[in-house]
Amino acid sequence: MVDTSDEWIVTRTGIRERHIASNGCHSSDMAVAASKQALEMAGCSGDEIDLLIVGTVTPDYRLPSTACVIQEKMHLPNAVGFDIVAACTGFINGLSIAAPLIEVGRYSKALVIGVEKLSSFTNYADRNTCVLFGDAAGAAVVSREEGEGGVLSTFMKSDGNMRELLWAEVGGTVNPYSPDFSFDGRDKILMNGSDVFKVAVKEMGRAAQNVLDEAGLKPSDIAMIIPHQANIRIIDALAKRLKVDPEKVYINIDKYGNTSAASVPLALDQANRAGKIKPGDNVLMVAFGGGLIWGAALVRW
Ligand code: ACO
Numbered sequence: 001m002v003d004t005s006d007e008w009i010v011t012r013t014g015i016r017e018r019h020i021a022s023n024g025c026h027s028s029d030m031a032v033a034a035s036k037q038a039l040e041m042a043g044c045s046g047d048e049i050d051l052l053i054v055g056t057v058t059p060d061y062r063l064p065s066t067a068c069v070i071q072e073k074m075h076l077p078n079a080v081g082f083d084i085v086a087a088c089t090g091f092i093n094g095l096s097i098a099a100p101l102i103e104v105g106r107y108s109k110a111l112v113i114g115v116e117k118l119s120s121f122t123n124y125a126d127r128n129t130c131v132l133f134g135d136a137a138g139a140a141v142v143s144r145e146e147g148e149g150g151v152l153s154t155f156m157k158s159d160g161n162m163r164e165l166l167w168a169e170v171g172g173t174v175n176p177y178s179p180d181f182s183f184d185g186r187d188k189i190l191m192n193g194s195d196v197f198k199v200a201v202k203e204m205g206r207a208a209q210n211v212l213d214e215a216g217l218k219p220s221d222i223a224m225i226i227p228h229q230a231n232i233r234i235i236d237a238l239a240k241r242l243k244v245d246p247e248k249v250y251i252n253i254d255k256y257g258n259t260s261a262a263s264v265p266l267a268l269d270q271a272n273r274a275g276k277i278k279p280g281d282n283v284l285m286v287a288f289g290g291g292l293i294w295g296a297a298l299v300r301w
Contacts, residue, residue: 002127009131014232018134018257020119026060028069030137031115034265035074042141044109046074049141051110052081053098055090055261057290058117059083070113079111087166088228088289089156090114090261091138092297095285096154098142099297110142114261121168123188132230133189134257138265149280149300153214155207158293162199166191166290189290200234200288205241207296208286215298219244221282223301224271228287229253229263238286250276260289277301 009015021030031054039046054067061069067081086093091114098110115137124130142151169175170187177183204227212219219242227235232253239249250271259266264285271277279301286296 001124002130004127004131012231012233013132014235014251014253015132015257016254019136021117021135025117027056027058027066027115027117027137028060028073030117030135030262031066031070031113031139032073034115034137034139034269035070035111035113037269038111038139038141042143044141044143046076047078048109049076049079049111051098051101051107052076052079053084053094053110053112054081055084055086055094055112055114056116057085057087057090057260058115058121066115076111086261086289086293086295087291088230088258088260088263089287089291089293089295091264092154092285092287092295093156095140095142095151095297096156096295099151099154102142102144105144108144111139112142112265113137113139114263114265116260116262118189118258118260121188123185126185126188128193129189129191132258134259136256136259136262136266138262138269140265140268152217152282152298152300153211154295154297155210155214156293156295157203157207158291160291162195162292163290165195165199165292196292197231197234199292200230200294201237201241203292203294204228204234204238204286204288204296207294208238208242208284211284211296211298217282217298222248222284223281224277224283225249226264226268226271226283226285228289229256229267230258230288234288263287
């Protein structure tokens, strides 16, 4: 489709495969599949969920939120659902919002989802982006429990000055679709990869340090890092910056590519189901995406 090679993609990004959802499979459908598994693992029923937060930049519709579509498909009659547009940090921001609302007792059980159908939003004639992205969903149940642990600290930050480094220029109210307007791929993801790369390495490192400091922990206290899977070189640079053993960094970018908001919960779930996370472990999640926006969450499992 584009002038590229497997060798270029693997050495520059670490990506070998990416999953593309079929035409009839929408963001909400992937989210439902992930949510069912999350509820099953948590041993809770749909009517116990009172808060539903969905991180996505690829909603089913412009209106209503994808959360409301998922609420109907999942039968969550007692929940309020809304979306967060925070690109790759969507899941971490969802967790960062759900945790304090549960801590203060306003809600009792949240379903936090990260889902993207980025294939609907990718220009397959642009080699700068089309080799990177895949479709996926991940979900977690967040609830109030007795005992130690839980969400120790969270951090969220954005800088809108850099919004044009990674954006879709056309399709909103500034540049609406119109039959006589040539949008030439500008309604799909546009990215200045090398500039995003530099900010990602710096700010993911700072976000990670921020949540560690707030929790009074050191990088050596981390049992597992779940980084946003954007580029293996960004992940390696983060591990080096934090001086953590690469064995403690969960990587699945080779199999899924960059799945934006789904990336962190997908990796978290796989690490957990593979038995790589044990009770009492400090798990650091950190992500970075279009906005620009970045964040981290430190969880004691
Ligand atoms: N195949 C072959 N060559 C390519 C490809 C490709 N698929 N893509 C770009 N190139 C070329 C470029 O055209 C350029 O050629 P030139 O020097 O002749 O102009 C050359 O490779 C180098 O381009 P760079 O952009 O400098 O390459 P870089 O080493 O930075 O790698 C990449 C590009 C992989 C995109 C990297 O910059 C990256 O991962 N950036 C961060 C992406 C990210 O984290 N995004 C945030 C999350 S996404 C979200 O929020 C939805």
